[in-house]
Amino acid sequence: MNPSNVLGKLSPSITAMIRADHSHVVVTSHRYLADLSPGRKKAIVETCCRALEIHAQLEEEIFYPALREVAGANDVLDKSRPEHDEMRRLVDRLRSMEPGEASYDDTFHELIRDVMHHVADEEAVLLPEAERLLEGRLNELGAQMTKRRLQLLGPHSGEIAINTARAMPASTMLLTGAVLAGLVLVARSAVHRGAGHGALAERRHARQDRRVLRDTPRERQPDLIGI
Numbered sequence: 250m251n252p253s254n255v256l257g258k259l260s261p262s263i264t265a266m267i268r269a270d271h272s273h274v275v276v277t278s279h280r281y282l283a284d285l286s287p288g289r290k291k292a293i294v295e296t297c298c299r300a301l302e303i304h305a306q307l308e309e310e311i312f313y314p315a316l317r318e319v320a321g322a323n324d325v326l327d328k329s330r331p332e333h334d335e336m337r338r339l340v341d342r343l344r345s346m347e348p349g350e351a352s353y354d355d356t357f358h359e360l361i362r363d364v365m366h367h368v369a370d371e372e373a374v375l376l377p378e379a380e381r382l383l384e385g386r387l388n389e390l391g392a393q394m395t396k397r398r399l400q401l402l403g404p405h406s407g408e409i410a411i412n413t414a415r416a417m418p419a420s421t422m423l424l425t426g427a428v429l430a431g432l433v434l435v436a437r438s439a440v441h442r443g444a445g446h447g448a449l450a451e452r453r454h455a456r457q458d459r460r461v462l463r464d465t466p467r468e469r470q471p472d473l474i475g476i
């Protein structure tokens with residue numbers, strides 16, 4: 250059997266992938282709160298923006314044309330591309346702004362409102378229609394989408410990893426910070442043992458590190474590990 254046919258049969262369906270992409274953006278957007286640090290706001294916004302751009306391009310190149318071939322007249326499909334263009338306009342505007350600007354929060358919320366409206370139409374109309382009309386091709390189209398996704402992600406993979414880490418909840422960041430602080434303590438102890446400072450100096454530095462962690466406000470603790 251042709252290897253690409255095997256991959257096509259094993260791949261998740263294109264409709265499952267589209268739903269997963271929608272969930273990723275919506276769940277990430279729920280982390281955005283008015284009192285977050287500018288750095289975390291920007292990371293959450295950029296994570297959503299990049300995910301939306303790639304998702305929209307995948308739908309326009311693979312999903313919409315496949316559905317168009319079999320769907321006939323369809324108002325929801327007709328307005329999908331213009332709605333993507335409106336989202337791109339808001340993405341461009343957010344990228345030209347700083348998180349400290351007064352309208353930054355409003356612009357992000359406007360984008361997410363548009364996304365939720367668009368997602369509701371796709372999930373209530375287009376995806377069920379695709380599952381009915383494209384039955385038998387959904388996995389093969391899913392494989393095409395995965396292949397194209399990897400091409401689109403390639404140039405952005407480093408930026409996506411950094412923004413995903415920065416967009417994490419504070420509790421996860423604290424855990425990461427505690428692990429890194431532990432590593433710092435171990436490294437510092439090793440240096441002082443080598444330099445002959447002895448156990449007294451090790452304990453003094455350990456106390457200093459614990460005090461810094463304790464006295465730093467929770468929201469600024471990520472700064473301790475440079476995130």
Ligand SMILES: [Fe+2]
Binds near residue numbers: 267271368371
């Ligand atoms: Fe979508």
Ligand SMILES: [Fe+2]
Binds near residue numbers: 305308329333367371
């Ligand atoms: Fe879409």
